[in-house]
Amino acid sequence: GGSDGGGDAFDVQKAVSIAMRDADVSVEYQPIQRMSDSGSFGMEVVVSWRHPSGQTIQIAPGDFVALAEKNQISLPFDEWVLLTACSQAAVWQHQHGPLILAVNISASQFNDPTFAQKVRAICEQAQYPYQLLELEVRESAVLKDVRQALKNMEVFAEQGLSLTVDHFGLSTQSWDVLTTLPVDKVKLNRNLVKQVCVDEQVCQHIHGLVAQALIHDVQVMADGVETHDQRDALQRVGCILGQGRYFSPPLTSAAFETFIKNRSFEKTAKRGSNNFKPTTSGAPGLSVF
Secondary structure (H helix, E strand, O other), rough: OOOOHHHHHHHHHHHHHHHHHHOOOOEEEEEEEEEOOOEEEEEEEEEEEEOOOOEEEEEEEHHHHHHHOOOOOOOOOOHHHHHHHHHHHHHHHHOOOOOOOEEEOOOOHHHHOOOOHHHHHHHHHHHOOOOHHEEEEEEEHOOOHHHHHHHHHHHHHHOOOOEEEEOOOOOOHHHHHHHHHHEEEEEHHHHHHOOOOOOOHHHHHHHHHHHHHHHHHEEEEEEEOOOOHHHHHHHHHOEEOOOOOEEEOOOHHHHHHHHHHHHHHHHHHHHHHHOOOOOOOOOOOOOOO
């Protein structure tokens, strides 16, 4: 942009970075994997906060922002988290090919008509393609006022930004999300995922939701996948992406780097050994490096 105000914005960014460093707050990345072959699809941003007591709290960026708002702290956490994550993702994208970056946003960010534009500006600053960014908003924030949610989604769509409905599937109105809102992707609530192998009713419920999602061209991913059986059960009903401890916990940027390199190496070895066919499910053109 122009020179006026540019310096100030940089100083604010610098001040927030120092404040975050002093508070021992860092950005970590949880791998998002394809169910079919555990190939890397992308990563979700997690804010990691190491408390002086030695305890580490891992929290979604949107919850972090909501917490700050609740305590009337007006530091631009959201911009700091986004810029940090997008800058890192831009580096990985150059090294490893397109990777989706998922960032959870708060209800107030979802309702803020200027937020989508801010996100686009941050992507530009970080030189990260905004088409690879997926903003996640909680189902409860969307269902609070469906008419307003529709307006909000149009604002994000105008900026070319894609929205995922997170914590999805526990409400009696979950079907409405699929049938009335222009959603690109839904992420199954981890409480459903936990029950998928032990509760036949839950399994049927997930199956129904996934079938409905596919009719409306909505991708389904699962959060909190912890076991091989859960992965298999979810894949069988048509869930194509997953994240959780079965695949990997949130990782520091250095550890994520190693994770990606290892996966990339494994896949190259596999491809050489047995006519490996890359899967086409997932984002177009993003299914393999």
